[in-house]
Amino acid sequence: MSKDELEEVNWERIMHLKLYSRYRNSAGQRVRTALNLKGVDYTYVGVGSNGTISQEDYNRDVNPQGLIPTLSVDGELVTQSTALIEFIEETFDGSSLFPDDxxxxxxxxxxxxxxxxxxxxxxxxxxxxxxxxxxxxxxxxxxxxxxxxxxxxxxxxxxxxxxxxxxxxxxxxxxxxxxxxxxxxxxxxxxxxxxxxxxxxxxxxxxxxxxxxxxxxxxxxxxxxxxxxxxxx
Incomplete structure (x- = not known):
């Protein structure tokens, strides 16, 4: 790509986001809603018996604390819903998740x-x-x-x-x-x-x-x- 082409790339749309969560997980629901409000596409990865990764594998490979959610950003893992919501706010366009005042x-x-x-x-x-x-x-x-x-x-x-x-x-x-x-x-x-x-x-x-x-x-x-x-x- 030329320099001009690189400057025009919307990098936020290139990110591959995977959200490790569970259907009834309050913290994960907060993050899902934040992503939805920003119009951000992501892959949902269910954790546990009904999901696509077992709790044991999740604890070993994703989050040793064993808590959800975790957001994978191009393979980089971030935990804690408050931190994730701040990341979403600071990274993606769209209506702010915080009041202007x-x-x-x-x-x-x-x-x-x-x-x-x-x-x-x-x-x-x-x-x-x-x-x-x-x-x-x-x-x-x-x-x-x-x-x-x-x-x-x-x-x-x-x-x-x-x-x-x-x-x-x-x-x-x-x-x-x-x-x-x-x-x-x-x-x-x-x-x-x-x-x-x-x-x-x-x-x-x-x-x-x-x-x-x-x-x-x-x-x-x-x-x-x-x-x-x-x-x-």
Whole structure:
């Protein structure tokens, strides 16, 4: 290629992206939605019994921590959904995943971090398994424990939305941003764990609006290649 031809190449479209995930994986759902909102093509690689790579092979060859998602960028591996969303934002054109206003951008990040750091960790399978195996909790004990902390998180999120001086169509903007990317999978978890979130009207309003968008719908568990079928959650 000549120098002029090289300058005209859209390098972001040359990247080969592979997303290692699982149909019901909140962190992976965030990243899938971000890629969809940016209109970025990627190859989905399901991890686990219904996927195309076993958990054992994934742990050995992709991510020794054993957690998902992982994004392969031309063979280079990047983990952690927050880092992946920032990479997607910084690499690809399209509508920004963050509000333009600096204050709203900070609030959107704070909202997302309540979910990522304080809510999501308590509903991952390995935490429940440890509590049951090592601390003698049964399912009912775990559900009470989970509900206590889940509602603490949802109350915090609802109050953050109530505190907005200007109501926006989505969490902190009139377009979906990082706050919405984190909220929708977490509310999906609420349905999986039978957590009653009817007391949070603003969260539910945003959830309904987001799930009506193609980018969010395509990222839902039921629309992933490794979804096991009717009746699965």
């Amino acid at each position: 600096p204050l709203m951008r900070a609030r959107s990040r704070a909202f997302a971090q309540v979910i990522a750091c304080e809510m999501h960790p308590i509903n991952v399978g390995r935490v429940k398994a440890h509590l049951v195996a090592e601390h003698g909790q049964n399912d009912a004990d775990w559900e009470r424990w989970y509900d206590h902390w889940a509602h603490h998180g949802y109350e915090t999120l609802e109050k953050q939305l109530e505190a907005r001086t200007t109501k926006t169509a989505f969490a902190f903007d009139d377009k979906p941003t990082v706050a919405d990317l984190y909220l929708i999978p977490q509310l999906y978890n609420a349905r999986v764990f039978n957590t009653d979130v009817s007391a949070y009207p603003l969260l539910n309003e945003i959830d309904e609006r987001c799930r009506a968008l193609e980018a969010f719908d395509k990222a839902m568990p039921k629309n992933q290649p490794d979804f096991p079928g009717e009746g699965a959650i």
